[in-house]
Amino acid sequence: MSELSDLYQEVILDHNRRPRNFRPIDDASRTQEGYNPLCGDRLTLYVKLDGRSIVDLSFQGSGCAISKASASLMTEALKGKTVEQARELFDRFHDMVTSSTDVAAPDLGKLSVLSGVREYPTRVKCASLAWHTLKAAVADGTDGPVSTE
Amino acid sequence: MLTTKNDTAFGHGVPTTGFAHEGTPGASATFDVQRIRADFPILREIVHGKPLVYLDSANTSQKPESVIRAMDDYYRHANANIHRATHLLSERATKLYEGTRANVARFINAPDAKSIVLTTGTTDGINLVAASYGRMVLKPGDEVLLSWLEHHSNIVPWQILCEQAGARLRVAPINDLGEIDIQAYEHLLSDRTRIVAISHVSNALGTINPVRHIVAKAHECGAVVLLDGAQAVPHLVVDVQALDCDFYVFSSHKMFGPTGAGVLYGRKSLLEAMPPYRGGGDMIASVTFEKTAYNQVPYKFEAGTPNIAGVVGMGAAIDYFGSFDRAAAQAHEDDVLAYATERVRAIPGTRIIGEAADKTGVLSFVLDHAHPHDVGTILDREGIAVRTGQHCAQPIMDRYGIAATVRASLAIYNTREDVDALITSLARVREVFG
Numbered sequence: 163m164s165e166l167s168d169l170y171q172e173v174i175l176d177h178n179r180r181p182r183n184f185r186p187i188d189d190a191s192r193t194q195e196g197y198n199p200l201c202g203d204r205l206t207l208y209v210k211l212d213g214r215s216i217v218d219l220s221f222q223g224s225g226c227a228i229s230k231a232s233a234s235l236m237t238e239a240l241k242g243k244t245v246e247q248a249r250e251l252f253d254r255f256h257d258m259v260t261s262s263t264d265v266a267a268p269d270l271g272k273l274s275v276l277s278g279v280r281e282y283p284t285r286v287k288c289a290s291l292a293w294h295t296l297k298a299a300v301a302d303g304t305d306g307p308v309s310t311e
Numbered sequence: 312m313l314t315t316k317n318d319t320a321f322g323h324g325v326p327t328t329g330f331a332h333e334g335t336p337g338a339s340a341t342f343d344v345q346r347i348r349a350d351f352p353i354l355r356e357i358v359h360g361k362p363l364v365y366l367d368s369a370n371t372s373q374k375p376e377s378v379i380r381a382m383d384d385y386y387r388h389a390n391a392n393i394h395r396a397t398h399l400l401s402e403r404a405t406k407l408y409e410g411t412r413a414n415v416a417r418f419i420n421a422p423d424a425k426s427i428v429l430t431t432g433t434t435d436g437i438n439l440v441a442a443s444y445g446r447m448v449l450k451p452g453d454e455v456l457l458s459w460l461e462h463h464s465n466i467v468p469w470q471i472l473c474e475q476a477g478a479r480l481r482v483a484p485i486n487d488l489g490e491i492d493i494q495a496y497e498h499l500l501s502d503r504t505r506i507v508a509i510s511h512v513s514n515a516l517g518t519i520n521p522v523r524h525i526v527a528k529a530h531e532c533g534a535v536v537l538l539d540g541a542q543a544v545p546h547l548v549v550d551v552q553a554l555d556c557d558f559y560v561f562s563s564h565k566m567f568g569p570t571g572a573g574v575l576y577g578r579k580s581l582l583e584a585m586p587p588y589r590g591g592g593d594m595i596a597s598v599t600f601e602k603t604a605y606n607q608v609p610y611k612f613e614a615g616t617p618n619i620a621g622v623v624g625m626g627a628a629i630d631y632f633g634s635f636d637r638a639a640a641q642a643h644e645d646d647v648l649a650y651a652t653e654r655v656r657a658i659p660g661t662r663i664i665g666e667a668a669d670k671t672g673v674l675s676f677v678l679d680h681a682h683p684h685d686v687g688t689i690l691d692r693e694g695i696a697v698r699t700g701q702h703c704a705q706p707i708m709d710r711y712g713i714a715a716t717v718r719a720s721l722a723i724y725n726t727r728e729d730v731d732a733l734i735t736s737l738a739r740v741r742e743v744f745g
């Protein structure tokens with residue numbers, strides 16, 4: 163059995179208390195709502211693109227520590243990446259949080275602090291909410307500033 | 312723990328509307344919660360290395376040995392289809408199934424077993440009434456009146472109905488305590504109101520609504536009333552004739568029975584006038600390709616092979632209510648709820664959501680330092696099962712400006728020790744989230 167401290171690592175608690183990039187982007191290229199009806203977690207993701215490049219990424223909303231920290235860590239990890247790199251990281255993140263607990267979790271650098279949710283099936287959705295929202299935000303593959311609003 | 316039959320000893324939330332308070336004949340006037348706990352095998356379960364503390368009975372209740380055994384016995388000794396075959400097993404199955412119908416009628420004091428439609432649960436019963444009665448009576452411009460306290464299953468079927476019929480959905484507001492604003496309710500009633508659908512007890516807040524008054528006022532306007540009793544039957548003695556409601560629905564699984572079975576009580580004259588809900592076997596008298604004659608009530612509403620074992624289990628659950636004193640059990644539950652309320656309120660940074668004068672079974676709260684979902688995970692690791700989230704009642708969460716609550720919900724088998732375990736673990740939440 164895993165310890166609670168594997169889930170609520172200091173980094174996660176810190177990002178929950180002081181979420182990074184927790185602000186709107188006024189001239190966002192995409193704005194996307196994410197909602198987890200099960201627990202009521204809600205977030206708005208703002209993406210600013212320059213061509214295929216994510217030049218700024220931020221979020222606002224309310225949610226549990228896991229969803230907030232995950233969103234915060236995601237915005238840090240993806241700033242400066244391309245849309246394609248973001249999609250690739252989405253897949254790897256998804257694999258990490260849903261992978262079997264019998265094998266070592268793949269190393270995703272700082273994002274690896276969220277691998278603890280593997281032990282908590284009911285919390286996987288919390289950790290993935292921001293990522294699914296991002297995937298939807300960049301889904302249509304259109305270049306340039308397009309808002310989904 | 313021992314409690315006396317004197318309700319006033321606990322002075323909290325003992326409802327006075329619409330229920331008989333006499334104990335079940337033959338049952339003892341005291342309430343031995345340890346004996347009750349011994350009847351529920353799952354309460355001996357160890358989760359995450361800790362003894363289970365089950366505080367999620369409003370979600371679904373646990374099942375006593377007698378219910379588990381009744382279903383097992385049914386499959387071992389009586390399994391057959393009902394109403395259809397001439398052999399002995401079918402006779403046994405039919406007897407058990409119809410016996411439960413009669414048992415249900417006695418349980419809620421319905422005038423006639425034929426006014427009891429066996430369903431798959433509360434949701435099924437509400438959809439049946441909305442689709443059958445609702446579609447029959449609702450005209451454009453008519454209104455259906457709900458309260459702000461409803462479970463999604465007592466909102467969405469009416470929304471669908473109103474949309475189809477061009478009717479209007481009205482909602483009676485609640486006050487900050489989580490009680491229906493009765494003046495506003497009366498104000499919303501008019502000669503356009505055809506149907507009033509309101510919960511007897513709120514699943515998210517535990518409020519006991521003054522349903523007798525609600526029914527009387529609706530009847531003055533010529534509306535019929537459906538009461539959602541899903542959270543009432545596990546706690547209160549329900550008498551549908553005293554309540555004078557037109558429809559009463561509930562689920563077996565919240566009252567110590569299995570999932571997949573439930574009850575719709577309907578005033579027989581209404582049931583008779585209503586068109587069938589679903590077509591199929593058992594609900595017909597004769598079928599030709601030109602015309603089908605429907606069976607009588609309640610069979611007209613019971614198409615297809617039902618969940619026979621589930622209904623048998625529900626019957627055993629009803630019998631279980633006869634094994635203890637109802638008033639004493641209620642006093643015990645009220646005591647545990649009052650104790651839990653007091654202990655949770657004493658935790659700094661806690662806000663209790665729903666503080667109605669008349670409550671049963673539910674304590675919803677939020678902590679300023681931790682999100683309910685995180686609280687739920689930490690409590691789970693301590694062996695404590697609560698529900699966190701919006702409890703299928705998003706409008707209530709919106710009303711209080713919150714996304715979710717932690718909900719500890721009680722049944723007769725809970726104790727003050729369960730509450731103590733909850734409080735200790737909430738201190739653990741504070742340690743993690745400080």
Ligand SMILES: Cc1ncc(COP(=O)(O)O)c(C=O)c1O
Nearest residue numbers: 432433434462464514541542562
């Ligand atoms: C007040 C209320 N109404 C309706 C329901 C739906 O019951 P079921 O899911 O058993 O159909 C519930 C169950 O959560 C409830 O608490």
